[in-house]
Amino acid sequence: MQEWNHALLEHIDSLHAHEPNQDAEQLAHIDTDYSISATDHTADPAQGRADLVKLAKAHLHLHFTGSMTVERLRQMSKKHHITLDPELLNAHPLRVPADRRGWYRFQRLYDMARRCVQTEEDMRTIIDDAARIDAEEGSKILEIQVTPDSYAPIMGGLTPALEVMLDEAKKASERHHIAVGVIVAAARTSHPLKARTLARLAARYAGDTPGTVVGFGLSNDERSGNTADFLPAFQIAQRAGLPLMPHGGELLGPEHIGFIMNNAHPARMGHGVQAASDPELLAELKHNHVTLEVCPASNVGLGVFENKQNVPLRALYDSGVEVALGADDPLLFGERLEGQYEDARTIHGFTDEMLATWARCSINGSVMSDTYKKPALAAIDQWLAR
Ligand SMILES: [Zn+2]
Numbered sequence: 001m002q003e004w005n006h007a008l009l010e011h012i013d014s015l016h017a018h019e020p021n022q023d024a025e026q027l028a029h030i031d032t033d034y035s036i037s038a039t040d041h042t043a044d045p046a047q048g049r050a051d052l053v054k055l056a057k058a059h060l061h062l063h064f065t066g067s068m069t070v071e072r073l074r075q076m077s078k079k080h081h082i083t084l085d086p087e088l089l090n091a092h093p094l095r096v097p098a099d100r101r102g103w104y105r106f107q108r109l110y111d112m113a114r115r116c117v118q119t120e121e122d123m124r125t126i127i128d129d130a131a132r133i134d135a136e137e138g139s140k141i142l143e144i145q146v147t148p149d150s151y152a153p154i155m156g157g158l159t160p161a162l163e164v165m166l167d168e169a170k171k172a173s174e175r176h177h178i179a180v181g182v183i184v185a186a187a188r189t190s191h192p193l194k195a196r197t198l199a200r201l202a203a204r205y206a207g208d209t210p211g212t213v214v215g216f217g218l219s220n221d222e223r224s225g226n227t228a229d230f231l232p233a234f235q236i237a238q239r240a241g242l243p244l245m246p247h248g249g250e251l252l253g254p255e256h257i258g259f260i261m262n263n264a265h266p267a268r269m270g271h272g273v274q275a276a277s278d279p280e281l282l283a284e285l286k287h288n289h290v291t292l293e294v295c296p297a298s299n300v301g302l303g304v305f306e307n308k309q310n311v312p313l314r315a316l317y318d319s320g321v322e323v324a325l326g327a328d329d330p331l332l333f334g335e336r337l338e339g340q341y342e343d344a345r346t347i348h349g350f351t352d353e354m355l356a357t358w359a360r361c362s363i364n365g366s367v368m369s370d371t372y373k374k375p376a377l378a379a380i381d382q383w384l385a386r
Pocket of ligand 1 (some may be wrong): 061063219247268328
């Protein structure tokens with residue numbers, strides 16, 4: 001029954017995706033919601049960007065396939081003779097009215113992009129690109145999230161798929177002067193026993209240096225599957241010393257955030273943005289030092305909030321909860337990490353002190369050893385004193 005519903009919804013979604021005229025009409029209106037009003041706080045947008053690129057930060061929420069640039073995806077699709085939905089190549093495939101965004105549209109496009117990743121070289125290129133681009137945006141640490149079972153068929157198994165990613169993470173770290181770790185994430189849409197297999201695999205490579213597994217996550221549609229069924233997988237990871245960083249609190253509300261916090265005891269939570277409506281929960285998250293990986297462009301792209309102005313960044317900041325901004329899937333949501341900081345400044349009026357506070361949260365929320373964190377924290381102080 002559930003499968004039938006999914007199929008139907010996907011069908012409806014795909015029908016919507018092929019109504020170009022209506023989309024185009026509404027785009028004109030929607031575009032204004034997305035545009036960055038650079039004149040509000042920064043006289044010269046290029047200057048503002050250059051300034052934020054100098055702010056040291058850690059990128060803690062970026063998915064493997066979703067990290068690709070549109071240009072890289074275009075190259076891979078050509079190389080493998082795969083015809084992509086043109087929507088996927090227009091840089092803003094989710095820039096449609098809020099009621100048309102949603103998970104099914106996102107997942108359909110994401111799966112299409114994933115089909116273009118067909119060789120070890122492709123996998124290495126994606127990691128290298130992500131490390132390079134993040135380093136160019138001022139990230140000192142990148143913890144990239146992968147679900148190895150999606151790529152196991154390419155490499156002939158889960159273990160070689162993960163090992164290639166870890167090997168490339170280490171090499172890309174040296175090449176681009178950024179510490180790249182890997183978060184292994186199970187999909188909520190897969191069987192919980194598969195999550196246990198992934199947790200055991202992740203445990204074998206646990207560490208806090210570039211090219212190691214730095215955490216265990218749970219991703220995909222938050223409304224699918226039952227979080228309680230994944231607790232045994234979480235325990236396997238935790239027993240191996242791996243911090244947990246499951247997704248939660250984007251598509252579901254405070255109750256789900258509270259369940260994860262109290263039952264899984266995560267170090268971080270992917271999103272958690274819905275906690276903003278519950279001051280008590282925010283206080284508990286703060287008390288438990290749970291860092292929220294907040295990804296505003298993703299929230300808007302999935303229709304969780306109608307526009308960027310509505311993402312409750314100020315409420316989160318005022319609560320004192322630790323927040324690390326993230327890009328989630330720039331391939332689909334159109335913005336990378338620096339853009340999230342830029343929006344916090346230009347749309348939400350964040351001062352330099354506030355931006356530095358969240359940059360520090362991102363470094364402190366990282367699992368990497370102090371060898372990588374201390375210089376980054378010192379660089380943030382320097383940026384503030386500039
Ligand atoms: Zn995510």
